[in-house]
Amino acid sequence: MSFPLLTATAALPAIGAIVTAAVPATRRTAAKWLALLVSLATLALAVAILVRFDPDGDRYQLTESHSWIAEFGVRYDLGVDGIAVALIALTALLIPFIILAGWHDADPLETGSKRWRPTQGFFALILAVEAMVILSFEATDVFLFYIFFEAMLIPMYFLIGGFGDRAHQHGEEVASTQRSYAAVKFLLYNLVGGLIMLAAVIGLYVVAGNFSLPEIAEARANGSLEMATSTERWLFSGFFFAFAVKAPLWPLHTWLPNAMGEATAPVAVLITAVVDKVGTFAMLRFCLGLFPEASKWATPAVLVLALISIIYGALLAVGQRDMKRLVAYASISHFGFIIMGIFAMTSQGQSGATLYMVNHGLSTAALMLVAGFLISRRGSRLIADYGGVQKVAPVLAGTFLIGGLATLSLPGLAPFVSEFLVLVGTYASYPVVGIIATFGIVLAALYTLVLYQRTMTGPVKPEVATMPDLRVRELAVVAPLVVLLIFLGVYPKPVTDIVNPAVEHTMSDVQKKDPQPEVEAAK
Secondary structure, three states: OOOOHHHHHHHHHHHHHHHHHHOOOOOOOHHHHHHHHHHHHHHHHHHHHHHHHHOOOOEEEEEEEEEEEHHHHEEEEEOOHHHHHHHHHHHHHHHHHHHHOOOOOOOOOOOOOOOOHHHHHHHHHHHHHHHHHHHHHHHHHHHHHHHHHHOOOHHHHHHHHOOOOOOOOHHHHHHHHHHHHHHHHHHHHHHHHHHHHHHHHHHHHHHHHOOOOHHHHHHHOOOOOOOOOOHHHHHHHHHHHHHHHHHOOOOOOOHHHHHHHHHHHEEEEEEEHOOOHHHHHHHHHHHHHHHHHHHHHHHHHHHHHHHHHHHHHHHHHOOOOEEHHHHHHHHHHEEEEEEHHOOOHHHHHHHHHHHHHHHHHHHHHHHHHHHHHHHHHHHOOOHOOOOOHHHOHHHHHHHHHHHHHOOOOOOOOOOHHHHHHHHHHHHHHHHHHHHHOOHHHHHHHHHHHHHHHHOOOOOOOOHHHHOOOOOOOHHHHHHHHHHHHHHHHHHHHHHHHHHHHHHHHHHHHOOOOOOOOOOOOOO
């Protein structure tokens, strides 16, 4: 029996979460180091998955299958394709940076105070989220996926509501109320989506007789399983609704700005760079894989919603006064690009969307974490409270600029390649949608450069005159992200080589081929 690598990659942070939570409250530093070491060990296992995965091999690899709830046909089935491998690697890579960036976020509220914040709980919850996200990427049993898709809401609820941003303008009591509101809104939105999906999962079992994604997809392909058109569309709608909430797609997005604004910067990164990717990943794996005809039927409506997300999110980002909410609305715009690429139904669009998931995770992490370091120094999230930072903290300002330029998809940085592929792939099938979406790029340049200008340039405000530059721990967080943004910007091949074969399988599921160019290339 081979080593269960996929189970180990998810089990390690789960066990680490339990052990970290059990560390005595007086041993805060020990809890931090334990969580960091567990996250690094998980990263090593994720690298092992990358090494063992063969892009030209079977669609699902490193598979594991065990009977679980035999009476209902539920199995513990795991397997990864190229898209899942890329997102597992992204998750495992970001968690150590999230832990390092949040090193002091759960320390006592006041120096010498007896009011302890459960430091070990903060880091245990992060590891628990990591375990559930990784299992969501690995699960090939629909019911197993649903369990962890929903279960990750619990630790995220406590991370948002229990460990909020200290840089609040209205005092601790008001801050606590707003954190609670953001956490409850996050939970309710996602629970409603999950309940609708549960009904669709049950409906799928009634129709198919099992929960196995590969078996159902194969049966759909060879004609041994037929669904009535109306049934398939209803089931697709149930799955898609839950994934659109998680993604988040307009108009189901309103929980995200509240959650990211009230959470600490590392938890905000965990939300948008890690957890939300499960929604877009699931659109590719489950919506297109299980309901190909319904996916094609829904494509025009989904593209319109994605287009609205792109423009709407960017416009609201332009008008934001709160730095973290600006990044949140920018993320809504970026997720619009990802979903547009998925439903463009072209190989360029879907490859670009998958690459965008990885690159958006890196760029948002870089920008939001540096913004978090900036906010922790000044004690304010308001853009107007800053000015002239580049003169007193040039390294901080420089890394902030690179994160911002990556967010606006500057050529030479990683998001540019993915955004270009999405636009090319969309234009090939839906030229009007592709043209309108390009205005999102213009707006991204506007909100990013205005943010940098207002915070980093101009006269030095008295409140930032003594602001220290990035410390060693903070540089250890930001520098690798900057290096990856530049590396994947000039050489994205390591990621595209992994995801492209999986995209070809997805295109085969929906029986779509790329449009032929009107003018053939010269030979």
